[in-house]
Amino acid sequence: MRSNLTINGRPHTVDLPDDVPLLWVLRDEVGLTGTKFGCGVAACGACTVHIDGVAVRSCQVALGDVDGDITTIEGVGTPDALATIQASWVKHQVAQCGYCQSGQIMQAASLLADNPTPSDADIDDAMQGNLCRCGTYPRIRAAIHDAAKQIQEA
Template structure:
């Protein structure tokens, strides 16, 4: 089957019921999406499928209908996405394990709410767990990214 990831078409020879996460990591060689819990409860494996944040550990590759974007494809080496830049600005990451999924979730939020309230951010990010507890910095980074995307 073919799958488009970060703008590149990949031919993968896998079973239809293989989780997208395993295809991304084991077949394509990306390490941004992380295995956290395996039951879509932590968000470490969050990627976008056709612009929508999904948990790749519970998304079967056969159910992927549209291009996949991982944290590696969110920005470019020459131009970080506003969310990535805000994460650096606020020094959000401590251990960093969950941060790719956190940023992918935040990017999706900002794609449909340009000026999110604290409640919007808390609700959108509630399925993404951070073992280090950097939630206040995550919220601040989302607000900064929103301003960057608005051109402020």
């Protein structure tokens, strides 16, 4: 089935069955490999993207169920112009292996869009479905607080 998608502000047309997970559309058909496969059952958060600004697990969203604009980590910032959340990630040296970080950043960006001044409890609640095998959770929390402060000061 032919589907028209808007991904990171650009139109894309794919010809795939409606039941193909969005994750594989993004990675294999569109070539946006920043979104990672982690578990395939929406338990780890590595595949987090936004649909109309809402964080979703792309491994569990069927192509036929996509209704809205998709943003992947590639649409958040660029190496020359990092988004505030990405700059905070770098500042706080969050990434170790880095595998989960695109999903972590996408979830954090969604949190800050909904709650620009999150408490530790708000952060823990919003981020609980994003796993980091390296255990950088304290740095993730610090980076989110830092990004929230920068956004408030802007």
